[in-house]
Amino acid sequence: MKQIYKQLILLIAVFLLASTFSGKSTLANSEPIVKVKLVNYLGNKTSIPLKITGEYLLDGTSLTSGNQYYVKNENGKIAIYHGSKLLKSSDMPLTITPKEYGQSHYANINGRNYLGTMRFTKEGSYVRPVNELSMEDYLKGVVPAEMPASWSLEALKSQAIAARTYIKARISQVIDDTVKYQAYSGYTWNSSYYAKTNQAVNDTAGQVLTHNGRLISAVYSSSNGGHTESNSNYWGSAKLPYLPSKPDPYDPKIEWNITLNKEQISLSGLDLSQPQLWWGQVREKAQGNELLNINYIKSYIRNNYHPNTEIKVTGIPKVGVGSGYTLADSGTTTGKRTTGTLHVEYIMKDSSGNYVRDLPGNLPDNYSTTLGGPSRYHTSVDISEKGWPGTATAVVLGRGDIHVDAITGTVLAKKLNSPLLLTKSDEVPSVVLERIKELQPSTVYLLGGESAIDSSSENQLKTMGYNVERINGASRYHTALKIADQIGAFSEVFITSGDQNSPDALSIASYAASKQIPIILTAQDKLLQSTLDTLKKHQVNKVTIIGGESAVSTGIVNQLKSLGIGDVSRIEGPSRYHTSIEIAKRLSFDTSTLYFAQGQTFIDALPGAVLASKSNAPVILTEKDSLSYDAEKWIKSLGIRPSVVYLGSEAAISETARQEIKNALIGDIKVHVMKKDNVGIGVLRAMMGGTLFKSYHIDNVAETSTQFAINGKGFGHGVGMSQYGAKKMAELGKSYQEILGHYYPGSVITK
Structure with a gap:
C-alpha cells in the first residue's frame, strides 16, 4: 500500500512539474476574469490585422487558422473582414470567443498573441481591442513584462503576488496593458524561457497581500534610489501604514542622467521673416535620448497649449530643482525633490500649417x-x-x-x-x-x-x-x-x-x-x-x-x-x-x-x-x-x-x-517661451517623459556654458516594492515572504 501511495505522489509531482514548464493554461469557473485594453503594443489604428490559431466564433461564424482577417473602424461602425469579404458590421462592439478556452485557441492581434476572448470596441476613429482572460493567465503575461524572466524565482514570486494583489483590487475595471496599470505582454509565455515566471505564478496561485483583512495597494517600481517613498508623499493620498518612507539597503540605487543642450537651434543668420526658406532644413541638435526628451517636451506643449501644431525647440535656457525634499517617516529627507524649473523656447506652425509670428494673422493681399x-x-x-x-x-x-x-x-x-x-x-x-x-x-x-x-x-x-x-x-x-x-x-x-x-x-x-x-x-x-x-x-x-x-x-x-x-x-x-x-x-x-x-x-x-x-x-x-x-x-x-x-x-x-x-x-516667426518655475517635480517628469526622467530622486543639476545635466537615482515612483531591491534580496537568499514583508510591512499573504 505504501508503495502504491509513493507512486501516486511521484505521478502528481511529475504532472505539476510538467504543468509549470509548459505554462499550461486553465480557466476554473471561479477564477476572476481580467479585462484589458490593448494599447501598448498596438497604438492607435483604424484597421488591425487579425489571425487565428485554432478556432474562434463570431456570432456563430467560425474564424479559423490559416486565414487573414481585418478589424476596422469604418463609417462609425466596427467591421470584421475575411480578406476583402465583410463578415459582420455593427454600431456596437463585436466579440470573438475561442471555441474552448486554452492554449490551443488564441488570437494574433497586429503580430502579438493573446489568449481568451477579444472584444473590439470603437475609440474615436480607432479600433480598440479588449482582451478578456483568466487572472492567472493574465499574470503570466504581466510578470515577465514587469520583471526579467531570468531573475531569481523568489523575486519573481514577489512580483507575481504584488501583481495579483494589484489586479484583484481592480478586477471590476477595464484596465490597459501599459505601465499606467501593469505592463501586459499577452500570450508570450509558451516557451521554456518563461519557465520561472510561469512557476512563480503557479506556485503562488491565488496568493494576495492584505492588511486588516483588505487587499493592499500593492504598487511597485523598478528602483527607489535607495529610499522608499510613501504614498502620501508621492500622490498626496491618505498615508497607508504598509507603504512607509524609509531607507532601503537592498535597492542598488540605479543612477540616471539627462543631458540637455541650451541651444537646440541657432536662429542667428536665419531670415526670421521668411521661415519657409529654412524650416525644412533645420532641426534640434539633440540626438539619442536627448532627442527623446525634446520630443516629449514638444508633445507636452502640444497637448497642453498648442494642439495639432508643428514645433521646433530652439533652446532650453533654464533647468533647475528646488531645495525641498520629501520627508521619511523618521523625519529625515528622502533625497526626492518636490519642485523643479524648466524654461523652453520654441517656434511653430499652427494647425493650418501657417508660421506663428510675432504679429497675429496674415498680411492681406491689398496691404x-x-x-x-x-x-x-x-x-x-x-x-x-x-x-x-x-x-x-x-x-x-x-x-x-x-x-x-x-x-x-x-x-x-x-x-x-x-x-x-x-x-x-x-x-x-x-x-x-x-x-x-x-x-x-x-x-x-x-x-x-x-x-x-x-x-x-x-x-x-x-x-x-x-x-x-x-x-x-x-x-x-x-x-x-x-x-x-x-x-x-x-x-x-x-x-x-x-x-x-x-x-x-x-x-x-x-x-x-x-x-x-x-x-x-x-x-x-x-x-x-x-x-x-x-x-x-x-x-x-x-x-x-x-x-x-x-x-x-x-x-x-x-x-x-x-x-x-x-x-x-x-x-x-x-x-x-x-x-x-x-x-x-x-x-x-x-x-x-x-x-x-x-x-x-x-x-x-x-x-x-x-x-x-x-x-x-x-x-x-x-x-x-x-x-x-x-x-x-x-x-x-x-x-x-x-x-x-x-x-x-x-x-x-x-x-x-x-x-x-x-x-x-x-513679422518674424515668434519665439515662444514656456516657463515652468518651481512647479511640482511631477510636472517636469511629465514634460520630459518618465522613461528618461526616471524618478524624483535628483542629486543635482549640473550646468556648463552649453548644457544642463540632471543627475538622479532610481526608476519610478519608489512607492512599495523595488523590483531591483527584490532581486538583490533574493540573491541574498531571502524568501518571497521576506521580500514582501520588507516592502509592505504589516501586510499578510493570504489566499
Missing part, C-alpha cells in the same frame, strides 16, 4: 498702395488724386528737380488743405495742368523765385484764369522764411540743411505739416540774420535740428542758445535712412499707415509728405533695392501691421525692396 507714374510729375498727380479726389481751393506748385523750396512748402500746403504738385522750371507739364483744371483752385501758389519757377510757367497759369501767388525770397533760405510767415503764429521750428542734396527734411515734412511747425533752411555753419530775426519775432522757444553736425553745425546750436532758446535738440543718424527712422521713433506719429520713399531720388515723394500729413503718418526712406536694417527692426517693433503707401513706381522702389518691407510687416 499696400502705390502712388506713382512714369515721371515725378505723374507721381505728384497720382498723389493728389488719392488725397484730394474732388476739388481744392488752392494748389501749391513746387519745382520738380530741386526739392529745397518745395520741401518747406509742405507745411503751407497742409495749412491750405491743398495738394503739392511738381512742375518743370520753364513750363507746367500737361499732366499737371490737366490735374489743376480738375481741382478748380481759386489760387495757385508758386514756391520760389523765377530761378526756381520762371515767369513763363507763371504766365501760363495766369492765362488759364488762375490767381497766382508767388512765395519767394532772395534765396532758398529766405523763401523758407517767407513760407513760415504764411503759417501764422508759431513758437517751434525745425531747422535743417538747405543743401539741395540733403533729404533730411523729407522725413520731417509730414510731421511738420501735420503740426504746422515751419521748416527753416540753413547753411551748414551759420544762421542768416533774417532767420534769427524771424525766430525772435515769433518768440520761438523750441528748435529741433534735423541732421548731424556735418549738415547743421554746433555753431548754429550756439547761435540759437544765444537767442535764449533753451529747448534745442537734434535728431540725426549716420545716414539719411537712419535719420528717417530716428525721426519716426522720436516723434509722435500715427503708425497705422507708413509711407515709403526712395532716399536717392526723394523729390518724387515730396507731394506724398503733404498726403501723409493728413493722417500724421511718417515717411520712411528706403534704398531703391533694399530696406535698411534699422527700418526693418523698427517696423517689426511696432506691434501692429500698418497699411503701406509706396511713393513712386517700381522704378523708384523696386520689387526687391517692397518684398523686404512686406517681410518686415509680416
